[in-house]
Amino acid sequence: MAFTFKPYTPAAKYKTAAAYFSMEFAVDQALKTYSGGLGFLAGSHMRSGFELKQNLVGISILWTFGYYDQDRDAEQSMRAEFRHKHYSFLEDTGIIFPIxxxxxxxxxxxxxLAPEVFGTVPMFFLTTDIPENDYLSRTISHHLYDPDSAARVAQSILLGVGGGKLLDELGRKTDVYHLNEGHGLPLAFYLYEKHGRDLAEVQKRLVFTTHTPELAGNEERPMKLLTDMTFFGSVPEEEVRRVARIGHGDTLNYTLTALRFARKANAVSKVHGTVANEMWGHYEGICPIIPITNSQNGSYWRDPQLAAALKAKDDAALLARKQELKKDLFKIVADQTGNVFDPNVITIVWARRFAAYKRADLILRHFERFVELASSAKHPIQMIWAGKPYPKDFGAVALFNEIIKRTAGLKNCAVLTGYELGLSAALKKGSDIWLNTPRFPREASGTSGMTAAMNASVNLSIADGWIPEFCRDGENGFLIPIVDVTLPDNVKDDSEATALLDVLENSVLPLYYDQPKNFLKVVKTAMKDVEPEFESGRMAREYYELLYKA
Structure with a gap:
């Protein structure tokens, strides 16, 4: 039977037909098509779009091996395993077409992926891993963020051109095409050809979200490789150079090109909006970049019992539920590490994608002081780390393993593997303090602290990304003072590591142990403040109001 695309009837105010292209989506623990924050954000967007009944579809790639499964070797170090994934809940549309x-x-x-499966807008996942292709073509959709440059370029073509062509195959009239990051950039050239090579016609339809506040993180490829790979479709190289304004340059920057082909773009926090305009604003021909702060879906992330206790102003119920959630988390800690944690001890979690600028080990930088603080009889600490490094980022993998080694003798510290949606939720619900230590201003948004705050975990953070829009120091979170950004990294790290331990020792621990009612007040203020401003219904509405409407 032929596939017919008949999703729900959209709400009148969201009738503009939009399509959201993302290399990764984290919509459910069962669907492993994501690596980190970009996917978590995209997944929340799809859930809120469904709750608001927006006329939106999600387009992505079905990764045969997911990102990777994070296991341990015999020495307890991290090991990446690649296992074939099968999903019975995805419907085979029978649609096959060439690109x-x-x-x-x-x-x-x-x-x-039908809306009723996980409560998302309708979503389509593309694969080349089918018998109709030769082996090399089949591998294009094997690994999310394949380390091979030609494979990465092929994946971009699959997402951008494949997604654009699928919408045409479905006969869906699409008013707005939304690129989440530059990965799907070939879509711009697909639309350029489709609309008679008229840039203004593409700009009427294309919008763009930029996530990365550092030049190195914005994908850039040699023009020769892109031309050889048919990245630009049948548009001649000279025309690409003219319309993308790259002249005789040897490389093409995906972000800059997307900013030239889009009508409007958004940064992912107010701080990032300033940074992005400083980065790109001096280039000619770019579209306006406005801030729309990332956010997370409350109905997916928040614990219903914690939320009910807050609403009922029942402090006893809130505290009792928090103890239950801590015990649930500590079962995972004991199972993975053999360490038995105490629910009465303050528990600090650092959990997110492992990358050097996020500084997972900042709290350990002055190691003797950390150990002394953590093992205090009066104000003890329990500390948990989790996160997935990119498997070929050998520096980040080494850092992950170094934290395991350094804390191996400390029974109040644990490093957990398998950081996916399920473990992420358990950590947010079971922690008292959510630690965030990026080098300012390199965290464009960061969203894990939002879902931690929804679940009675207080942010202790550098004032980067979304944090300056939310945190009032000592009222709904705790800020780590930052030093002059022009100082060398090692000087900044030393100073900010000291500041972090100072804030813990002088503010957080005395409040938690000696003034529990005042600590609870901070917890409840954070729970109230985080919604609705940082719940993704607000973000999904703003995309329509500020980005999609011409």
Whole structure:
């Protein structure tokens, strides 16, 4: 039977037909098509779009091996395992069509995630891993963020051109195409060809979200590689150079090109809005960049019993539920590490994607002081780390393993593997303090602290990303003072590591142990303040109001 696309009837104020292209989506623990914060954000967007009944579809790639499964080797160090994933809940649409990669036809199959499965807008996942393709073509959709440059370019073509063509195959009239990051940039050239090579016609339809506040994180590829791979479709190289304004340059920057092809773009926090305009504003031909702060879906993330206790102003119920959630988390800690944690001891969690600028080990930088503080008889600490490094980021993998080694003898410290949606939720619900230590201003948004705050975990953070819009020091969270950004990294790290331990020793621990009612007041203020401003219904509405409407 032929696939017919008939989603729900959209709400009148969201009738503009939009399509959201993202390399990764974290919509449910069962669907492993994400690596980190970009996917968590995209997943929350799809859930809130469904709750608001927006006329939106999600487009992504079905990764045969997911990102990776994070296990341990015999020495307890991290090991990346790649296992074939199967999903019975994805519907085979029967739609197969060709796209051109490296001058040859590659067949693309579309699978459908219906709204009722996980409570998302309708979503389509593209794969090349089908018998109609040769082996090399099949591998394009094997690994999220494949380390091989040609494979990465092919993945971008699959997302951008494959997604654009799928919408045409479905016969869906799409008013707005939304690129989440530059990965799907070939969509811009697909639309350019479709609309008679008229840039203004593309700009009427394309919007863009930029996430990365450092030049190195914005994808850039040699023009020769892109041309050889048919990245630009049938648009001649000279025309690409003219319309993308790259002249005789050797490389093409995905973000800059997207900013030139889009009508409007958004940064992902107010701080990032300033940074992004400083980064790109001096280039000619770019679209306006406005801030729309990232946020997370409350109905997916918040614990219903904690929320009910807050609403009922029942402090006893809130505290009792928090103890239960801590015990649930500590079962995972004991199972993975053999360490038995105490629910009466303050528990600090650092959990997010492992990358050097996020400084997972900042709290350990002055190690003797940390150990002395953590093992205090009066104000003890329990500390948990979790997160997935990119498997080929050997520095980040080494840091993960170094934290395991350094804390191996400390029974009040644990490093957990398998940081996916399920573990992320358990950590947010079971922690008292959510620690965030990026080098300012390199965290564009950061969203994990939002879902921690929803679950009675207080942010202790550098004032970067979304934090300056939310945190009032000592009222609904705790700020770590930052030093002059022009100082060398090692000087900044030393100073901010000291500041972090000072805030813990002088503010957080005395409040938690000696003034529990005042600590609870901070917890409840954070729970109230985080919604609705940082719940993704607000973000999904703003996308329509500020980005999608012409």
């Amino acid at each position: 051109t990669i490296h001058g040859a036809d590659v067949q693309v199959k579309a699978l459908y």
